[in-house]
Amino acid sequence: MIIQIVGTSGSGKSHLMRSFLKWAAESNGALPFKEYIEGREAPIGYFFRLKGVQKSKNSRQDIYVPGHYDAPTGGCDTIHDVKQVFTLIKDNYKIGRTVVFEGLFCMNQTRGPALAAEVGKGFVVLQLTTPLATCLSSINERRAERGEGDLDTKKNTIQNYKRAENFSYRMRDAGARVIRTNRDEALDKLVSLLGVS
Numbered sequence: 001m002i003i004q005i006v007g008t009s010g011s012g013k014s015h016l017m018r019s020f021l022k023w024a025a026e027s028n029g030a031l032p033f034k035e036y037i038e039g040r041e042a043p044i045g046y047f048f049r050l051k052g053v054q055k056s057k058n059s060r061q062d063i064y065v066p067g068h069y070d071a072p073t074g075g076c077d078t079i080h081d082v083k084q085v086f087t088l089i090k091d092n093y094k095i096g097r098t099v100v101f102e103g104l105f106c107m108n109q110t111r112g113p114a115l116a117a118e119v120g121k122g123f124v125v126l127q128l129t130t131p132l133a134t135c136l137s138s139i140n141e142r143r144a145e146r147g148e149g150d151l152d153t154k155k156n157t158i159q160n161y162k163r164a165e166n167f168s169y170r171m172r173d174a175g176a177r178v179i180r181t182n183r184d185e186a187l188d189k190l191v192s193l194l195g196v197s
Contacts, residue, residue: 002093002119003193004112004176005102005186006168007128008160010135010142012183013102014074016128019187020100021069024048028196032065042078043068045088047097054195063194064092064099073142076103086111093119098194104160107167113174123176124193127168130183132161 005013024030030050034043045066053061066088067075076085082105089099106112116123130138136157140150151157172178181189 001098001193002089002115002123003098003100003126003190004106004124004171005100005126005128005190006107006164007102007130008132008135008164009104009157010138011128011130011164012138012186013128014069016183016186016190017065017075017100017102018069020190021046021065023187023191024050024063028052030063034068042070044079045092047092050194050196052196062097064088064097066092066099066101067103076101076106079103080105082106082108082111086115090115100190100194107160107163109167109170112167113170116171116174116176120175121177123171125168125171125176125178126186126190126193127164127178127180128183128186129180132158135161 005016007013021032024032028051030048032046032048035045035047037044045064047062047064049061050063066085067078069075071078079085085101085103085106089101092099136151136154139157143150168178179189
């Protein structure tokens with residue numbers, strides 16, 4: 001299974017992934033191992049084996065999460081090369097791992113639907129339905145933590161909000177399952193999708 005978490009900046013994508021990695025280590029006992037590659041200081045991804053996964057066609061114990069979460073914003077956007085991100089996703093999926101990923105750059109209107117068409121219903125889009133006002137507030141909170149002022153313009157965030165919606169429709173049309181969830185229930189939905197009892 002491949003699970004892509006979709007939403008605009010401030011919707012809770014990175015927060016959900018950090019919560020998932022923490023849940024895996026603390027509640028499931030699956031310690032995530034960091035994967036490194038030459039020439040990159042930060043991890044390129046994490047892999048671990050979940051316990052208690054119910055056997056089904058799409059459930060796999062081995063999980064791969066591309067990108068890193070050592071900074072406030074993380075995920076695949078820390079890799080900066082969409083082609084490399086999708087290569088990591090495909091390669092890990094092909095060797096039998098469930099891939100869980102997120103990032104604004106990954107809402108790629110060409111690569112995403114092509115991969116969804118390949119994988120079919122084994123590809124799930126977990127779309128965060130965080131209201132735009134909440135997303136903007138979250139962005140400003142992060143900026144304040146860095147000592148920066150509020151966003152000067154909301155244009156990019158608004159465009160990415162619409163882009164996430166359009167991308168989800170496009171992925172559904174390509175064969176993916178799209179599940180909409182608010183960020184408070186997203187971790188439970190993710191764990192459920194992974195078939196953990």
